[in-house]
Amino acid sequence: xxxxxxxxxxxxxxxxxxxxxxxxxxxxxxxxxxxxxxxxxxxxxxxxxxxxxxxxxxxxxxxxxxxxxxxxxxxxxxxxxxxxxxxxxxxxxxxxxxxxxxxxxxxxxxxxxxxxxxxxxxxxxxxxxxxxx
Numbered sequence: 001x002x003x004x005x006x007x008x009x010x011x012x013x014x015x016x017x018x019x020x021x022x023x024x025x026x027x028x029x030x031x032x033x034x035x036x037x038x039x040x041x042x043x044x045x046x047x048x049x050x051x052x053x054x055x056x057x058x059x060x061x062x063x064x065x066x067x068x069x070x071x072x073x074x075x076x077x078x079x080x081x082x083x084x085x086x087x088x089x090x091x092x093x094x095x096x097x098x099x100x101x102x103x104x105x106x107x108x109x110x111x112x113x114x115x116x117x118x119x120x121x122x123x124x125x126x127x128x129x130x131x132x133x
Contacts, residue, residue: 002021003017003018003021006020006021011069012069013056013067015053015055015056015067016056016067019050019051019052019053019056022051023044023051024042027042027044028042047099049096049097049098049099050096050097051094051095051096052066052067052094052095052096052097052106053093053094053095054092054093054094057095057106059077059087059092062076062077062079063075063076063077064076064077064106066097077106086110086112087108087110089110089112089113090110090111090112091110091111091112092108092109092110092111093108093109093110093111094109095107095108095109
């Protein structure tokens with residue numbers, strides 16, 4: 001129901017509507033509201049982080065293309081050599097556009113292939129079995 005209402009009343013694209021619904025749901029989940037409680041109005045700051053998935057951004061020719069309410073914008077990327085290497089090796093996934101210290105950052109998740117295991121140099125000191133006591 002929310003999807004069609006938002007699509008009809010805003011200029012948001014289909015995928016950004018889905019992303020915005022998810023953002024509101026995640027915000028409500030954090031509040032841990034009981035069934036007997038009234039649901040509060042969720043307000044987002046003007047410079048709140050924005051979730052992007054592979055359908056709402058693209059990276060090409062050292063530039064980032066982002067979906068916005070005013071259409072796509074293209075932003076040149078200033079990357080360190082090791083960032084370029086990671087970007088070349090990995091497959092871009094989801095991302096967050098974050099405003100921090102008067103600057104915008106595009107925090108990107110990359111799917112990287114497994115790192116080959118190193119040969120052991122001697123005796124094994126211990127292993128982590130992932131158990132907590």
